Each structure stands twice: as C-alpha cells, then as structure tokens.
Amino acid sequence: xxxxxxxxxxxxxxxxxxxxxxxxxxxxxxxxxxxxxxxxxxxxxxxxxxxxxxxxxxxxxxxxxxxxxxxxxxxxxxxxxxxxxxxxxxxxxxxxxxxxxxxxxxxxxxxxxxxxxxxxxxxxxxxxxxxxxxxxxxxxxxxxxxxxxxxxxxxxxxxxxxxxxxxxxxxxxxxxxxxxxxxxxxxxxxxxxxxxxxxxxxxxxxxxxxxxxxxxxxxxxxxxxxxxxxxxxxxxxxxxxxxxxxxxxxxxxxxxxxxxxxxxxxxxxxxxxxxxxxxxxxxxxxxxxxxxxxxxxxxxxxxxxxxxxxxxxxxxxxxxx
Amino acid sequence: xxxxxxxxxxxxxxxxxxxxxxxxxxxxxxxxxxxxxxxxxxxxxxxxxxxxxxxxxxxxxxxxxxxxxxxxxxxxxxxxxxxxxxxxxxxxxxxxxxxxxxxxxxxxxxxxxxxxxxxxxxxxxxxxxxxxxxxxxxxxxxxxxxxxxxxxxxxxxxxxxxxxxxxxxxxxxxxxxxxxxxxxxxxxxxxxxxxxxxxxxxxxxxxxxxxxxxxxxxxxxxxxxxxxxxxxxxxxxxxxxxxxxxxxxxxxxxxxxxxxxxxxxxxxxxxxxxxxxxxxxxxxxxxxxxxxxxxxxxxx
Numbered sequence: 001x002x003x004x005x006x007x008x009x010x011x012x013x014x015x016x017x018x019x020x021x022x023x024x025x026x027x028x029x030x031x032x033x034x035x036x037x038x039x040x041x042x043x044x045x046x047x048x049x050x051x052x053x054x055x056x057x058x059x060x061x062x063x064x065x066x067x068x069x070x071x072x073x074x075x076x077x078x079x080x081x082x083x084x085x086x087x088x089x090x091x092x093x094x095x096x097x098x099x100x101x102x103x104x105x106x107x108x109x110x111x112x113x114x115x116x117x118x119x120x121x122x123x124x125x126x127x128x129x130x131x132x133x134x135x136x137x138x139x140x141x142x143x144x145x146x147x148x149x150x151x152x153x154x155x156x157x158x159x160x161x162x163x164x165x166x167x168x169x170x171x172x173x174x175x176x177x178x179x180x181x182x183x184x185x186x187x188x189x190x191x192x193x194x195x196x197x198x199x200x201x202x203x204x205x206x207x208x209x210x211x212x213x214x215x216x217x218x219x220x221x222x223x224x225x226x227x228x229x230x231x232x233x234x235x236x237x238x239x240x241x242x243x244x245x246x247x248x249x250x251x252x253x254x255x256x257x258x259x260x261x262x263x264x265x266x267x268x269x270x271x272x273x274x275x276x277x278x279x280x281x282x283x284x285x286x287x288x289x290x291x292x293x294x295x296x297x298x299x300x301x302x303x304x305x306x307x308x309x310x311x312x313x314x315x316x317x318x319x320x321x
Numbered sequence: 322x323x324x325x326x327x328x329x330x331x332x333x334x335x336x337x338x339x340x341x342x343x344x345x346x347x348x349x350x351x352x353x354x355x356x357x358x359x360x361x362x363x364x365x366x367x368x369x370x371x372x373x374x375x376x377x378x379x380x381x382x383x384x385x386x387x388x389x390x391x392x393x394x395x396x397x398x399x400x401x402x403x404x405x406x407x408x409x410x411x412x413x414x415x416x417x418x419x420x421x422x423x424x425x426x427x428x429x430x431x432x433x434x435x436x437x438x439x440x441x442x443x444x445x446x447x448x449x450x451x452x453x454x455x456x457x458x459x460x461x462x463x464x465x466x467x468x469x470x471x472x473x474x475x476x477x478x479x480x481x482x483x484x485x486x487x488x489x490x491x492x493x494x495x496x497x498x499x500x501x502x503x504x505x506x507x508x509x510x511x512x513x514x515x516x517x518x519x520x521x522x523x524x525x526x527x528x529x530x531x532x533x534x535x536x537x538x539x540x541x542x543x544x545x546x547x548x549x550x551x552x553x554x555x556x557x558x559x560x561x562x563x564x565x566x567x568x569x570x571x572x573x574x575x576x577x578x579x580x581x582x583x584x585x586x587x588x589x590x591x592x593x594x595x596x597x598x599x600x601x602x603x604x605x606x607x608x609x610x611x612x613x614x615x616x617x618x619x620x621x
Contacts, residue, residue, distance in 0.1 A: 082523070085523050089520030093519070093520065096512060104517070105535070116520045119522060
C-alpha cells in the first residue's frame with residue numbers, strides 16, 4: 001500500500017541572530033491512507049515545524065533546506081506556490097492549538113467557514129454559505145444558524161475548536177494535521193473534541209497527523225506513533241509497541257515519565273535539558289542525556305534501523321553493524 | 322391591520338438574536354454621553370451636515386448673484402452677516418460654503434484614505450522590497466510640511482477646486498499608509514492569518530478578507546481626526562487662491578476676499594473665518610471622542 005504522505009530527510013533551518021537553528025535534522029515520516037498517526041516529543045523538538053514544513057507554511061527567517069514531502073506521490077516542495085494553495089485546505093487541512101486565535105476576530109464565524117468552502121470547491125460565497133449550517137450541525141453545534149452569525153469572541157474555546165474542525169473537514173481533505181488540538185481546552189472538552197474528530201473521521205477516509213505531548217491522547221486515538229527528539233524522528237512504531245516495548249532510550253524515558261493506571265512509585269525523569277539547536281550535540285543529539293551513550297554516539301549520527309514490521313529506531317544500540 | 326402582530330414578533334425576534342450587538346451600541350452611547358466634548362463635536366458636525374443639505378432652503382439670498390446697490394453693508398436684520406464688496410449676502414454664502422467644505426473633506430479622505438490604506442496593507446503584508454519602496458516614498462512625503470507640499474502640488478496642477486482636492490489627497494495618503502502598514506504588520510503575525518493560509522487562501526484573499534477588516538477601525542478613527550486638518554488645509558489653499566475660484570462661496574476664498582477690508586468692514590472675513598474655526602473644532606472634538614470610545618482599554 002502506497003503511503004499518503006512520505007517525508008524523507010526533511011531539513012528546516014531558522015536563521016536567527018544567535019545563529020542557525022537546525023530545527024529539523026533530516027526527518028523521515030510515513031503516513032498511510034486512513035492512518036491515525038501521533039507525533040510526540042518535548043516542546044521545541046520540531047513537531048510543529050514538521051507540520052508547517054509539510055504545508056510549506058514556514059515563515060521567514062525559517063527555510064526548508066532539503067528533503068522531500070511526497071503527498072500522493074507528488075513532491076510538495078517542488079510545487080509552485082499557486083499549486084500549493086490548491087493543496088492546502090482541499091487536500092491537507094490543519095487545525096491549531098489555540099482555536100480562538102485561529103479565527104479572525106472581526107469576521108463572522110459563518111463567513112469564515114463559507115470562505116474556506118468557496119475556496120476549496122471554487123464556488124461563490126453565496127453557494128458556500130448554504131453549506132455552513134450543515135458543517136456546523138455536523139460538529140454537533142446546538143444552534144447552527146445562530147452560531148454562524150456570531151463573532152469568534154462570543155464562542156467558548158471548545159466551540160471555536162469545533163468550528164475549526166468543521167471548517168477543516170468541510171473540504172473532505174485526505175490528510176488532517178491536528179497541531180495540539182486540545183492543549184488549550186479543559187479536560188472534559190478535550191474528550192468531547194477527540195470523540196468528535198473520531199466520529200467525523202469514521203465517515204471519511206481521512207488520515208490524521210496528530211501532534212501532541214499528551215501521551216494519553218496518543219494511546220487512545222492513534223494507530224501509529226512517532227517520537228521526536230531535537231529535530232529527529234528517533235523511533236516510529238505502532239501504538240502497542242511504543243507503549244509496551246519502546247526501544248530508543250529517549251522513548252523509554254518519555255514513557256517512563258507517565259503513569260499507567262494503578263501504578264505506584266516515583267516517576268522517572270530524563271536527566272538534563274533539551275539541547276540548544278543552534279549548537280546541537282555532535283553525533284546522536286540525545287547522547288549527552290543518554291545512559292547508554294558510547295564513543296560512537298558522540299561521533300556519528302545513528303541511522304534508522306528496522307526492528308520489526310513498521311518499527312524503526314535510530315540508535316546505535318540496535319545497529320549491529 | 323392583521324400584519325402588525327407578525328411584524329412586532331419579527332422585531333422581537335430580531336432584538337433577541339442581536340441582543341449582544343444592541344447592548345454594545347447602548348454601551349457606546351453611554352460612553353458617548355459621559356464625554357460632553359465629543360457631544361459638542363457631534364452636534365457641530367451634525368449641524369454642518371444638516372446645513373449642507375438644507376442650504377437652498379435656509380439661505381435667504383442667492384450666494385452668487387451680485388447686488389451692487391447693497392455693497393459692504395454691515396450686519397443688519399436684512400443681511401444678518403452683512404454683505405461683501407459685490408453686494409452678496411454673507412450668511413447665504415457661508416451656508417452654501419458648508420456644502421463645499423463637506424464635499425472637500427469627504428472626497429479627500431475617501432481618496433487619500435483608500436489609497437493609503439491599500440498601499441499600507443500591501444506594504445505591511447508583503448514586506449521586503451515592496452515595503453521598503455513604499456515606506457521610503459512616505460518618508461519623502463513626511464519630510465515636507467504638508468501644507469507647503471499641498472501648496473506646491475496645487476500650484477503645479479493649476480488653481481481649481483478639483484486640482485486642490487487632488488493635491489491634498491496626494492499629501493494625505495502617506496498618513497493612512499503608515500497606519501495601515503503598522504496594523505497589517507501586527508495582523509499578519511496572528512494565528513488566523515496562518516490558519517487562513519493553511520486552508521489555502523492566497524495573498525490577495527488574505528489581504529482583502531482578513532487583513533483589511535482588522536485595519537478598518539483605526540483607519541476610521543484616523544479619518545475623523547484628519548477631517549478637521551484637511552478642511553483647514555483646503556481653506557488655506559482657497560485663501561491663497563489655489564483652491565476654489567471666485568465666485569464659489571468657499572470659506573477660505575471668502576476670508577481672502579475680506580482681507581483688504583478687515584479694518585472697516587470686519588464682517589466679510591470674520592463670519593466665514595468663524596465657520597472654519599467652528600467646523601474644524603467640531604471635527605477635532607468628534608475625532609477625539611471616537612478615538613476614546615474605540616479604545617479597548619476604556620471600553621472594558
């Protein structure tokens with residue numbers, strides 16, 4: 001089965017006053033059709049940059065330096081900007097962390113939805129606004145016609161996120177990128193939002209790239225998981241393997257830092273700090289914090305090794321050669 | 322009469338659906354009432370608009386027709402503001418002059434405001450070379466005193482009302498451009514612009530349907546603040562003979578007409594001068610009031 005999205009050796013840099021921030025250091029990522037893929041990692045490890053690079057929404061002073069983003073077999077990095085505009089929203093949609101700031105405060109909600117639809121299907125605004133109520137009803141809004149007439153500040157965070165989800169899925173995209181869609185919402189609303197996303201996805205054949213640092217969310221929703229550390233995808237496996245048998249020392253540390261139900265005792269922590277990406281550690285970027293670090297880890301960057309079906313890890317512990 | 326209950330229930334429903342907007346308007350009116358100066362400004366501007374519309378009905382005489390037997394008469398019951406060198410009634414001319422003043426103010430702020438806003442937003446959103454070029458052009462405009470520059474443009478184009486409007490618009494747009502650029506710069510970093518790009522909106526769609534609406538309210542405030550200034554500049558150019566031409570009853574031109582008679586026939590220059598002062602003051606008070614009321618820190 002061909003992958004819907006295949007990211008190969010993606011490198012994105014930010015040129016700042018302090019120096020070049022190598023935010024993505026050769027990321028490889030594959031998402032199959034109808035797959036719910038979770039991307040986890042600490043703050044600043046490059047999860048969001050990966051998502052924005054896929055959509056080519058990286059702004060100055062950032063630049064995508066190398067790599068491929070194959071979507072349906074086409075390299076998005078080679079398309080012209082106008083072609084990219086037809087892909088965004090229509091083929092790949094995105095929802096954001098702060099739903100209330102992702103809506104324009106001076107425009108009515110209904111208008112913003114209609115605009116997204118009209119753009120994706122090339123229809124005029126009046127035709128598109130006829131579909132707005134349908135979109136809002138689908139995201140379980142109590143009074144769709146009334147909500148359409150509201151301004152974003154009149155909505156709660158949960159409602160705003162529903163609007164954005166409705167907007168993102170109204171165009172029947174093949175891939176939905178959800179960048180921490182529930183981080184700014186309270187826990188009960190989080191659950192509702194995730195249930196809503198799942199319900200809507202069942203009807204469609206949409207793949208999801210879920211970016212989060214909430215491992216509970218990953219365990220409940222995702223079929224496959226990628227763990228990112230300092231601009232690298234260090235481990236990628238199906239969700240059971242990641243939770244039961246993580247291979248990479250960082251993934252082990254990350255999962256050791258959460259508690260399963262009924263577990264007791266101290267939480268384990270990963271020693272040290274997230275590295276400075278202007279001057280990243282040589283070799284494997286995790287080696288200064290790794291218990292198993294050896295000489296080779298300081299000198300060479302580990303390559304990706306396949307352990308089992310769909311389970312790959314970038315660590316010399318598993319690289320027999 | 323049977324349709325009335327239906328109508329009133331529809332009104333009720335409208336009120337219910339728009340309750341938050343209605344509350345907002347009520348709150349605005351409340352703030353407005355607490356600021357006596359902006360009320361005065363509002364009254365003056367409203368009076369100007371009313372007079373401009375009703376000038377033909379209010380004016381006792383024709384503003385242009387000469388009556389040489391009644392030259393240079395002081396204010397009296399017959400000629401409340403007196404008459405000028407050609408025997409024209411000054412009151413009628415001042416009343417008609419309100420039309421020209423209002424016209425000039427509106428046209429100039431429309432032209433200057435829309436060109437400035439558009440260029441400013443484009444510069445701010447696109448950034449880079451476009452921004453650099455447009456902003457250096459505005460710098461050049463800011464390097465000259467506005468009145469002098471308007472004078473130069475008006476003189477170069479030749480004296481006429483239309484040319485004066487063009488001249489003032491040309492020196493006025495950079496103010497709006499600067500403001501709109503600043504707004505666009507802050508708006509383009511907002512998440513909703515990134516979100517709009519993520520759903521595939523192109524540059525122009527973002528500029529017109531996302532950045533422009535956000536920029537409108539400070540621009541409107543600026544327009545009301547600038548109106549007084551624009552009217553004063555226009556009157557100044559009229560006074561110097563570079564604006565409206567006689568016998569047009571334009572206030573600046575009228576003050577200029579009366580300047581040689583100021584010692585003995587003081588009323589010729591005084592009444593149009595007072596009109597200018599009153600209107601400019603009114604617009605400034607109104608502009609200040611609107612700015613304060615739009616200020617979010619004062620609102621909440």
